[in-house]
Amino acid sequence: MLLVLRSAAEQGFIYSLVALALYLSYRTLDIADLTTDGTFTLGCAISATMTLAGHPLLGLVLAIAAGAAAGGVTAVLQTKLGVPSILAGIITMTGLYSVNLAAMGSKSNLPMLKEENVFSMAQALFGSAYKLVVAGVFAAVCAVLLGLFLRTRLGLSIRATGDNRDMVSASSINPALMTTVGLCVANALTGLSGALLAQYQKFSDIGLGTGMVVIGLASLIIGEVVVGRGGILRGVLAAVIGAVVYRIIIALALSSSVDANWIKFFSAVIVAIAIAYPTVKEKVLFYQKRRREAKKYAQH
Amino acid sequence: MLSIEHVSKTFNPGTVNEKKALEDVSLHLERGDFVTLIGSNGAGKSTLFTAIAGGFVPDSGRIVLDGRDITFLPDYRRSREIGRLFQDPLKGTAPRMTIEENLALAYLRASKGGGGIFSTIKAKDRDFFREKLATLGLGLENRLTQPVGLLSGGQRQALTLLMATLVTPKLLLLDEHTAALDPATAEKVLELTKKIVTQQNITCMMVTHNISSALELGNRTIMMDGGRIVFELSGEERRNMTVEELLRRFKQQTNRQLDNDRMLLTRE
Structure with a gap:
């Protein structure tokens, strides 16, 4: 049982990056960003391929960059080219399906059971709880960085863009640019989340990102029920706690023989x-x- | 300071909804001018403001601010130099952000060099915000970390005014910014406006439906109708002008009564 809870917490920390991404795009910018599904798989695919090539850390970095680029495509579609925001996300997500397959060398799944990854690299340092430590550190660092980021001048401008667009252009801030930066950061987080998951479960699959935006939102909402809403600190905490609680609920459901489907x-x-x-x-x-x-x- | 040269704008041209919103409007403002704008419903007052602030590009003509042609500059670039207040007090502030965060955003306009995009609100900034908020006399200086959504309409409009003038703009556009407030609050916000505009010697344009305050505030009054400037009052002529005389003059020039629904209710 303890083992079940621990692995739920590990996964929760990894998925919490998606919840943080949605806190930024959905709660802060008020955009339901469907790119998330595609970006998550993109992160998995790049991370898996790079791990197989012997560069797990580089895989994480590339997943972050690729995620940001995917977010940028969605942002340009909706801010510069007049595509409605939901459709912009769907378009990028659809296009990403082919990109993701290509990134996995045209295979729909990619196991990497024996290769070294960021988790196994930390095993020597942290003993038996190494997976929990690595996942927890990534979640904590991302949560803190996002929280600090939203208090900077750039972060304030992004928040205002989601809060009152009229006011933003009257404060000499370019709302299109702020939307772009916000979506890039959010998708970078999602990409990293996918990259970590692939290395964590030593396996990447083309279908891993399906429904990720809904799962991320569910986590965020559960977290908000637990810690409440209002303020950045609460929002960031809600994302992390919610993701962990969500995974625990899933783990409990599975262990009580609920159909995983x-x-x-x-x-x-x-x-x-x-x-x-x-x-x-x-x-x-x-x-x-x-x-x-x-x-x-x-x-x- | 501001030159509007032969600006025209027609909305929905060639359709049944065609509307000539501005027709060959020319206007020149000197530094420190305070112009009040009056006119019927649909006279083009707000449209003129939107043209100046960058909401659309005029069909013809150009707009020059302080020697620089801004006709094709996007709105967010113009707002570095142009402050604007709307009738709706909710438009100028971000409700889910705190008072100090809203002020910090307004402060962005000036401090281009100060700190870069990753800088945060410092104790020094807070002191400055507190000091500025205290001048409003609304007690907001003790509520820096409260969300703006908790403030009343009047408080939010006063805050918007402070934000628009925190860094002295080259031009301040006030679009009936007290019309949605209750009379006592409106009076207070108008007093604050007078004080700030005078102290910082801001070039200012104000749309109002209150003819007597249009004649009393500022140094020039412009009457618009049907997208044109009908006449302008300044100096001696303006000082001696009464509300009755002004209405007579409007009727004489346009062959109809001044019809502004709000104006009729507030004529004094």
Whole structure:
């Protein structure tokens, strides 16, 4: 059981980078960035190929750069070329499918069971908990860096772009540029997350990123339920904690013989409920009020 | 300081919705001029402001600010030198960000060299913000880390005014910026506007629906109608002008009554 929890935490830390990316793109910039699915696999693919070539660290660096580039493509499509933002993400994601296959040498999956990777490199240093330490350090460093970044001048400008566009161009900030920077940083995080996962499970697959945007959002929303919303510190914490809690829930579900096929379905349900909640609440209140008023006047 | 030269703009040309928003508008402002703008609904006052601020490129004519042709400059580049306040007090501030973060964004305009894109808000900046906020007299100097979304409309508009003038702009555009506030708050924001504009000697244009304050504030008054400047008042003539006389003059020049729904309610 402890082992199950530990591996859930390890995976949670790795996936938390996606939740952090979505905190930036979805919560901060207010863009549902579907590039995420493609970028995650892109990170996996590059990392796997580079690990097989004997350069696991370089694989992480390249995954970050490739992720940023993918985010840049989506950003240019929507800010410069007038493609609606959701469609821009879908276009990049679709294009990335072929790129990802190419990055894995035209194979749909790529095992790398014996090659050295960033986790095995740390094994000598940290003993048996090495995977948890490596994943935790990556999550912590990324969370802290993102938190600090959002307080800088550039970060403030990005946040304002998502908060009040009118105000941004009136403050001599170029909103298109800020959207681009935001999406590049977010997808760099997603790419790194994919790269770490591939090395962690010693395996890359073309389908690993499918539904990643929903899983990331589900994690973020769960985290927000736990630590609350408002402020950067809370947001960043919510992403990391949420991702870990999400993986623990999945692990518990799997160990209690729930069919693994349904995991993505439940992620989708969590996200749909969480996002629909305010609207449903409003409707319920409206119907309650209508019934109450109707009763009141029926008595007269 | 500002030269608008034969600017024209037609929206939806060639369709049934064709609207000549600006027709051959020319205007020259000297440094320190405070121009008040009045006119009917749809006279082109806000459109003129949007043209100056860079919301669209005019069909013809050019706009020169301080010797530089800005006709084709994008809006965010112009806003380094042009401050603008809208009627909607929510437009000028980012609600989920704190007061100090909003001010820091406004401060970006000036400190091009100061610190680079990765610099953060320093204690020195906070002192400066606190000092500036104190001049508003709204107690905001003690609420630096609160989200702006918690402030009232009047407080937000006062904050926007402070942000627009934190770094003295070459030109300040006030588009009925007190119209959506309650009378007492509107009065207060207008007082603040007068104080800041006078102290920093800002070249300023203000749209208002209140004719008496249009005549009282600033040094020039411009009447617009149907996308044109109908007449301009300044100096002696303006000092002696009354609201009644101005309305008579409008009718005489355009052959119709001044119809501005808000204006009718606030005539004094």
